Amino acid sequence: MENNNYREIFIKNNIKTTKQREIVFDILMNSNVPLSAKEIFIKLVKKGNNMSLSTIYRILDVFVSKGLVVKSNISKNNKAVYEVKGMEHKHHLVCDCCGKILVLDNCPLEGYERSLEEKTMFDITSHKLEFFGICPECKIKIEGNV
Amino acid sequence: MENNNYREIFIKNNIKTTKQREIVFDILMNSNVPLSAKEIFIKLVKKGNNMSLSTIYRILDVFVSKGLVVKSNISKNNKAVYEVKGMEHKHHLVCDCCGKILVLDNCPLEGYERSLEEKTMFDITSHKLEFFGICPECKIKIEGNV
DNA sequence: TTCTATGCAAAAATTTTGCAATCGT
């Protein structure tokens, strides 16, 4: 899992291949939940790597500007979180109570987006959709305390 | 437009009515786009009021915890933005290029949410949906430069 | 009066920036 062909992706996007970019991209590729800059930092340190936090921010900015990564904000502490922009795009269901994130596979908005383009004259490039609720485990906890 | 019955709303939610809370709530009620803490601050100063920024943060936290206000993040600079949680809920279409925000009136997710509850066993409490794209004005600008 | 909310100033946390050194092509 450590080797990779991210080089090809980087070349295709006109950015230089550096060890740091490979590390960050690899972490994002292997995470199924969006990560903040600091979380990425912690993960790479745990793997035995090291990197300046400002480098991580700069790398993420580059990835976002190239459309490789999506920046959003679903964390409770308003930190920006990042995830690779897969072809099949994913949405999330976040527990209000414990913060757990469930990844959803399908998107209910295909048709709607098109009608919105017609109505607004925007060229729609993307959307963010997140659901919030109480997960089954927390429901039990809450009921237990009643 | 300055007078209001926010007192009733506050009483109903078990929070004390203070001048500061009325000012902040009024600004949120009269804005059709989500505002950051600092934007709220600037607006109230322009109206001749004054308030500590930390008070604004604390007031917003209270409003969010009572479900009166929704905190999200669609600004480019990852600042948290806040808007009143209306009965009719609104989504937004944000221009990638100039940051302009268009308010959308209807929500395409009514039915989907219910099926998601069944599938995941979550009690879904809310969702956030934002669209991004290029607005007509920016399209012209961009084409002009080609 | 009692408890909560506010202001202020200081701290914490996140993100950005300048500059010299290093690395990729």
Added chain:
DNA sequence: ACGATTGCAAAATTTTTGCATAGAA
């Protein structure tokens, strides 16, 4: 070799917190 990228440290922003004072019920 050249230009882009990184690290470091410092700055800029955003958000949180402690404590004394003021305000609501």
